[in-house]
Amino acid sequence: MGIKLLIILLFSSFFIYGQNEQFLEGEIIKRNGDTLEVKIKMLNRFKSFNRIIYLNDKGIxxxxxxxxxxxxRRGNEIYENLxxxxxxxxxAKKVIQGPEMSLYIWDERETLEKRIFNEAIGKKMPKVFQHKYLKDKNNNVLNVTNPFKRKVKRFLTNYPxxxxxxENKELTKVEEIVVECNNGSY
Known part of the structure; x- marks a missing residue:
């Protein structure tokens, strides 16, 4: 009887310890500007964009x-509503932060209906879509998931x-564009 009780206690302590490991220190900024200092649960990269689960100051x-x-903010990760x-x-999750320009990503899973449709018509589509957004120092946001050269150049009029x-094809990736905007003197 004593060994069974010991095993149950050990199992439950490992379970409780594992549950607490999933929460990281962080803060939530509400729409009205209030800030909550809480522990936020680690979720997978898709669920982090859809919900927040946290422990309040009483551990609930x-x-x-x-x-x-x-x-x-959860640990070192920052998520912001654009x-x-x-x-x-x-x-979206902030990937690069700079004084002039920041880069954000949003990961989305392919829906079952979309995957069935794509397989039916013979398309080999990725199962994960990553959307990218640029945000300048004036809080203007541009979706650069499918960068159209003209659209990006219009957005970057302050960065000739x-x-x-x-245009000279020296910068081809969005990440390079963000770094270059932040390194220049504009």
Whole structure:
């Protein structure tokens, strides 16, 4: 009887310890500007864009919809709600932060219906889509998932040297464009 009790206690302590390991120190900034210092649960890269699960100061697990927040930080990761237009918000992960330009990503899984359709017509599509967004120092946001040269050049009108490098094909990746915008003196 004593060994069974010991095994049950060890198993439950490992389970509880494993549950606490999934939470990281962080903060949630609500839409009204209030900041909550909490422990935020580690979720996979898809769920992190859809929900926040956190422990309040009493250790009670709570949930918060992402449309009610401005941003959140979990460990070293920063997620921010980007305003694409007056009615469309996207919670995206900040990948590169700079004084002039920042780069954000949003990962999306291919839906089952889309995968069935693509396989039916013979397309080999990726199962994960990564959307990229540029945000300048004036909080203007541009979706550069499928970069159209003209659209990116219009967005970068304050960075003529960067536009020239894009036209000369010296800069071909979005990450390079962000680094170049942040390194220049504009």
């Amino acid at each position: 697990e709570k949930r918060m919809p992402v449309d009610s927040i401005r941003a959140y 305003i694409l237009n007056s009615e469309v918000f996207v919670l 040297e960067v536009v020239a490098k894009i």
